[in-house]
Amino acid sequence: MNFTLPPEICALRDRTRRFIAEQVIPLEKDARQSSHGPNEALRRELIERGRAAGLLTPHASLEMGGLGLSHVAKAAIFEEAGYSWLGPTALNIHAPDEGNIHLMEEVGTHAQKERWLRPQVAGKTRSCFAMTEPSPGAGADPSMLMTHAVRDGDDYVINGLKWFITGADGADYAIIMARMEDGSATMFLTDMDRPGITLERNMDAMDACFTGGHGVLRFTDLRIPASDVLGEVGKGFRYAQVRLAPARLTHCMRWLGQARRAHDIALEYIRRRQAFGKPLAEHEGVGFMLADNDMDLHTARLHIWHTAWMLDQGEKCNFESSRAKVVCSEAEWRVVDRCVQMLGGQGVTAETAVMRIFTDMRAFRIYDGPSEVHRWSMARKLVHQADKAAAAGDQT
Known part of the structure; x- marks a missing residue:
């Protein structure tokens, strides 16, 4: 096995290391942070610094505006970004956005990518992934999913309660996991300003590094068009x-x-x-x-x-x-x-x-x-x- 990284990845790693040391760590004492993470103004400043350094959203595809890094390349670059708790935000590789970007690239339609993914890769928007629920709902066992979706004409109507939803406060869109009438699960895309979405509260947590903290979300007769199903129905x-x-x-x-x-x-x-x-x-x-x-x-x-x-x-x-x-x-x-x-x-x-x-x-x-x-x-x-x-x- 060859553990040598290609020269271009070594150069990118070293550039990331310098960027974190010179542009990010000095902001760690910035007052624009709370127990629920950096606020939107600080996030946007970090994003602009990452953009100026040519390091923004490096894991996204070239087509979407990223650097198209392989998983091995990500291992080198993400470690350097993680040297500061603000580093992943500056590179737009923080959770849950990093995982959502990967999922959208793999599963989303062209229209969905243009609507939700491309602005996110550009650092203009944030997202959340709504799966975890209070007891007796889904947690470590996703099969216990209780949030449900029912087809109604050209829409799906979703009802349920989610919590520990990282980044919910201030997110522009969400990926919601809901149970169908046949017991399968489906993922739905939705703008967070749709009627029927309520951020009930932000939860106090030990960590303070995620923009938007961890929220409790309630869906009450949330209508989502069938065109906003992510992937295929039943394959959530x-x-x-x-x-x-x-x-x-x-x-x-x-x-x-x-x-x-x-x-x-x-x-x-x-x-x-x-x-x-x-x-x-x-x-x-x-x-x-x-x-x-x-x-x-x-x-x-x-x-x-x-x-x-x-x-x-x-x-x-x-x-x-x-x-x-x-x-x-x-x-x-x-x-x-x-x-x-x-x-x-x-x-x-x-x-x-x-x-x-x-x-x-x-x-x-x-x-x-x-x-x-x-x-x-x-x-x-x-x-x-x-x-x-x-x-x-x-x-x-």
């Missing part, structure tokens, strides 16, 4: 996998950048800080944490690159993306947790960026599927593969 769960496998991996990429940032901060601190007559870095217990960080960062990167390479070969990677999501979310979390410990008092205050990274990252082990659900799914597939192998052996 299949399209969810088209979106989720790459989106899980891009989360891993971006958070790897944040973990590396925390590691760099802690490394610089323990090299300078003296205790018991020598720098902290020379104390064995601290040095072990540093070494463990390096191993976790490298392991996470290898999982990301391998799964990205498989996606570039046309594989679906449902199993591999689940594996990468568990490994990376837990490894990257361990890195940041150790950094807090190495920094001591500075790690639990806003004196460095590490406290912010710590609170933002904890949710990563939950969204896009908790680690336990991915482990359970992987175990089922492993047993199924073993059963198939045993059955094939019996027939020979």
Whole structure:
């Protein structure tokens, strides 16, 4: 296997690194942020800086105005963007927009792409993905979907309640997952200003890096024309996998950048800080944490690159993306947790960026599927593969 990146991707990675250091990190203390993420004015400034640097929406196709990056190239660029919690916004690769852009490119009609996707790739609009529901609705188990859609003439009428909808506040359009009368699921596109859509509230959350925060959305007799169905009726769960496998991996990429940032901060601190007559870095217990960080960062990167390479070969990677999501979310979390410990008092205050990274990252082990659900799914597939192998052996 060749792990060498092409020269043009190395150059783009280095340009992204400089951009984040010079244009994005200085805005991290900008007052235009709240517990629900950067506000629209800050988002637009970041977008304009990304555009001026020639780095905007690099994962989108050339036809749509992006750079047409492969999954492996995304792994390199997204990690650099993730070095700042504002970086993904500046490059227009933040969740949920990044995943929605990928889904729209794969499934949307030409008219839908021109109406919703092209402005989004240009950074002019934002979106949300409305699937998660309060109990007893869909969460880690999407089959529990309760929001329902009923055909009425040339329209579908949707009723239901969604929550943890990232970016809902201020989004221009939504992709809604709803159950059909036959029990299947369908995705619908809608402008967020249509009658029947209510943002009931924004939820207080540990993370504060997503523009628009996490909202509670209610749909009351929401009418959506049949022309605004995304893809085919009844194939919503299949399209969810088209979106989720790459989106899980891009989360891993971006958070790897944040973990590396925390590691760099802690490394610089323990090299300078003296205790018991020598720098902290020379104390064995601290040095072990540093070494463990390096191993976790490298392991996470290898999982990301391998799964990205498989996606570039046309594989679906449902199993591999689940594996990468568990490994990376837990490894990257361990890195940041150790950094807090190495920094001591500075790690639990806003004196460095590490406290912010710590609170933002904890949710990563939950969204896009908790680690336990991915482990359970992987175990089922492993047993199924073993059963198939045993059955094939019996027939020979």
